[in-house]
Amino acid sequence: MTNERAIIAIPMGDAAGIGPEITVKSLAKQEIYDACKPLIVGDAKIIEKAIEVTDVKLSVRIVTSPAEGKYEFGTVDVLDLNNIDLSTWEAGQVSAQCGQASFEYIKKSVELAKAGEVAALATTPINKESLKAANVPYIGHTEMLEDLGNTPDPLTMFQVHDLRIFFLTRHVSVKEAIDQMTKERVRDYLNRCDKALQRLGLENRKLAVAGLNPHSGENGLFGREELDEIAPGVEAARADGIDAHGPVPADSVFFQALHGKYDAVLSLYHDQGHIAAKMTDFHRTISITNGLPFLRTSVDHGTAFDIAWKNIASSVSMEECIKLAATYAPKFTADSI
Structure with a gap:
């Protein structure tokens, strides 16, 4: 087994929700970089805005592939899909563009995982109403991953x-x-x-x-x-x-x-x-989707539109989500369940 840090793809989630905030707050922690190589798959403009709102000391570095990432603490590597129009973007609101964009982050992350370019996915919240507004034919992550991963009835x-x-x-x-x-x-x-x-x-x-x-x-x-x-x-x-x-x-x-x-x-x-689980530790309860041809961990909470973009949301669950992906990634075997 190698001690090389695994590349963990972090799809940014719904841009109107707390996903971007909790992602940059998590990546402002040295321990995340000690555990893995985190790669944000999202929109660089939104990530820069999240850094500004949360006042974390990070700079954005845009990459076009996981191999280009430097994965150095203090700099966040972003695979930029550039799919959010800031002139129509609104924090904390249901939005077709955010629903469509959140699906595209997942789709791209799955492609990277299936190609072996990233070791795992650590997913942030998406919004069912925004997905519906965009006519995305899935109601959530599980259904997307079931289809994109060609895995019926994931566990x-x-x-x-x-x-x-x-x-x-x-x-x-x-x-x-x-x-x-x-x-x-x-x-x-x-x-x-x-x-x-x-x-x-x-x-x-x-x-x-x-x-x-x-x-x-x-x-x-x-x-x-x-x-x-x-x-x-x-x-x-x-x-x-x-x-x-x-x-x-x-x-x-x-x-x-x-x-x-x-x-x-x-x-x-x-x-x-x-x-x-949640009475044991609500914020550290992490979901793992088993049966996929790749490893996926997820926070177990929603987009929290009511507190989004107010620098209120805790990043503890996201930090645990990334660290758990990093823990299991070296041990994970990708054979079909």
Whole structure:
């Protein structure tokens, strides 16, 4: 393994939101440059404006390829797509031009990653309404990356400190989520989670599945989902060679994983895992999209139009996002999940 710093592409996000601010605030930290070679993919005019608003001591250096970057602290290397018209740009507003531009930053970053010119993507917030205004045919990053990376059903993992959380179900009602908790799905996801951790460089992977009902159902006293679907799914995964455990009561499993008993937890529904991660450390909860042919980390917050361009937004999440990409990049294997 080489000690060479990895090049991390940072698509600037929606130019009207907090993405440019938190990016330049992050790159004003020496520790980011100690960890990696950060490359902004965006609009140089907006980055210069963000530097002015945040009053960080940085200068912009425009490059046409990652290989041209100097990656020296104090200078930000920007692959300039020059796609924002400042005469019509407005801070904190839904905008078709910003929606279109944010998609172009992602598209270019993915092209660089697929070509091996950057080691990973660390993405900033984009805005669904701006994407819609631009007639971009995606509602968010996941859908873009699924298409651009030719990866159906990518797998999301949260990491906060040493706690890693996968999600069996996504944005559906709790009732629908329960209907999706089949033994076949649990088995499939445990296999996918194990493979995702392997791609990130983890060995001897130990996975837990959170319980659904209080005390994981108390052997059927509080519901049969654990007995009929979840536990059989865990056993099927164990038969596949996965070191899977559970269902473990949800009121303790996340704490146990945070303190090293498990390498990751499979959360059964959206809020179960989100609450655990964000109560552990809201600003340092980072999302990793697994299954892509490249590594991608992301902040877990939005464009925050209400505070954008006021030098209010914290860059902690963005800093953690970049550092996590730098941590996993040397270990990441790009084979298909």
